[in-house]
Amino acid sequence: MAIQRPKGTQDLLPGTVEQWQYLEETIRRVCRDYGYEEIRTPIFEATELFQRGVGQTTDIVKKEMYTFLDKGDRSMTLRPEGTASVCRAYVEDKLYGQSQPVKLYYTGPMFRYERPQSGRFRQFHQFGVEVLGADQPIVDAEVICLVWDLYQRLGLRGLEVHLNSVGCPTCRAAHREQLQRFLTTRKSELCQDCQERYERNPLRILDCKNPNCQAVTEGAPTTLDTLCDDCRSHFEKVLSLLSGAGVAYRVDPRLVRGLDYYTKTAFEVMVEEIGAQSAICGGGRYDGLVEEIGGPATPGIGFAMGLERVLAALQVQGKFPDTKPKLFAMLIALGDKAQNEGFAIMNALRGKGVPVRMDLLGRSLKAQLKAADREGAELALILGEEELERQVLLLRDLNSGEQTEVPLSKVIEVIYMKHQRGV
């Protein structure tokens, strides 16, 4: 059987690629407007970076990484997300020495070994933003506003920003203790996974989708209940800034992000109608991450957006602009000599920026006209032996059917002028 692409990957074909380009262009424009600069990091990194950065207890590290040994027996991993790499670069390339904060963005493929389904792939694409070196709540708000603004520019509707604060290490410890105390008598009612989470990472029990666990945790203390004064005022400031900016957010005390590095603000943007995987963007603050991977203590915040999912939302909402490239003229040459002459004319016109094409299959006049029509050409430039003899070219308007003769010596000029006038 013929070789097929790896499971969970996709070939992006003409017709679809234009949609990606549109999305990417919009992203770059927003980033430029907000003063974020692009960073490009390797697509694979030392496995240890993700183990330490993303966290040993996360699903990503436990079961989803594409890890391999290179020829020097070093363990390498195709990046499952972008934040760890950006922080590594911040440290390795000493970006902390530049004026702070450093505002970066990236787009590119990420890899996770999972069973594919709607909105989930093994190779998928993310656009992400990271701000390093600023701990003020205004940064959290700006980053969320950037996301919101991007969606507005794309024309997406029905979005909801879910917001929470998971606190700092201090209040997190207090929360952990309170939560464990709350659950202590009903621990046996929890699902298998949550029983394990009870010791390792009780916070995640709040996020369990099992209806039984949700019932058990009804009324359990949330991270919001146990925030320290600093975290609380930080969160409140973020909320008030977002309200002022007109962002439609909803505080969700049970929102817990799947990565270990988050502190304080955590958020997700959800959109219905694209299937079960409705999170279109996720992010938050990670004030301990840079230090964790060996850099100076540096606050950070960022998000990652799944481009496949954004495109899916644009698709169902019918928000793509028309991007079909428009053909202006089809040059139809009949016979070998005419082809030589026609080819030269086509090149001259192309040199002046006029979109012209010629048949590449040696087809009949009829077939070529048909093709011109199908490709939406305004004009057909017909050059046969007869015309060549008389040094003219037939100029046929494909909309009206009108046909006139133009001397070969004036063709370039005439067509160029018509193109300029848009006729």
Added chain:
RNA sequence: GUGGGUAUGGCGAAGUGGUUAACGCACCGGAUUGUGGCUCCGGCACUCGUGGGUUCAAGUCCCACUAUCCACCCCA
């Protein structure tokens, strides 16, 4: 990793055991010789994901494998 659905020409899609595998779209060719878009005519699957099995006979039944889709876990 677990569960369910589906696999027929480039795409969509009939076919519910029995001679030559509907149809639509797309594509190609033609309808007086060098003229498109509409119309008409014609062409386009020695074969039904792969491998076994049942049967006189299988695209149609059974088994396995593979692929794909959807869902769970989790996430983008």
